[in-house]
Amino acid sequence: MNVNASAAALEFVRERGGKLYVWSRSSRCCGGRLRFLAAATRDDGKHHFRRVPAQELELYVDLPTLPAELELDVRGLLRRNIRAYWDGCAWIS
Numbered sequence: 416m417n418v419n420a421s422a423a424a425l426e427f428v429r430e431r432g433g434k435l436y437v438w439s440r441s442s443r444c445c446g447g448r449l450r451f452l453a454a455a456t457r458d459d460g461k462h463h464f465r466r467v468p469a470q471e472l473e474l475y476v477d478l479p480t481l482p483a484e485l486e487l488d489v490r491g492l493l494r495r496n497i498r499a500y501w502d503g504c505a506w507i508s
Contacts, residue, residue, distance in 0.1 A: 416467060416482060416485055417483065417484045418469040418474065418485050418487065419484055419485070419486045419487070420471065420472070420486075421489065423488065423489040424489050424497060427495065427497055428456055428472050428487075431456035431457075432456060433473055434457075434458075434472070434474075434475065435454060435472050435473070435474050435487070436454065436458055436462070436464055436475045436476075436477075437452055437453070437474070437475070437477075437478065437485065438476065439452055439477075439478055439479075439507055440452075440453045451505060452498075452499040452500065452505075452507065453499070454487070454497045454498060455497070456497065458475070462477035463477055464476060464477050465477070482501040482502045484502050485499060485500070485501070486500040486503060488500070
């Protein structure tokens, strides 16, 4: 898995201890189920994370399979948060 993190995302994670946790969450919409990636700089205690190799940060995932590319970015002006994208998409197919 290739991790493509923006400079802002790397700075965001480093400022909060250097660890990033990524998992999938599901939602129902328009008659179907959608799965999205969620990311945080703290373990929420609800998932079984495993460490995966990544340069410049400690990355832990709770995903059934890994994407070819995991993209990381920061969004928000007042409440900044980290976002993860599966092969460039906000959802998981």
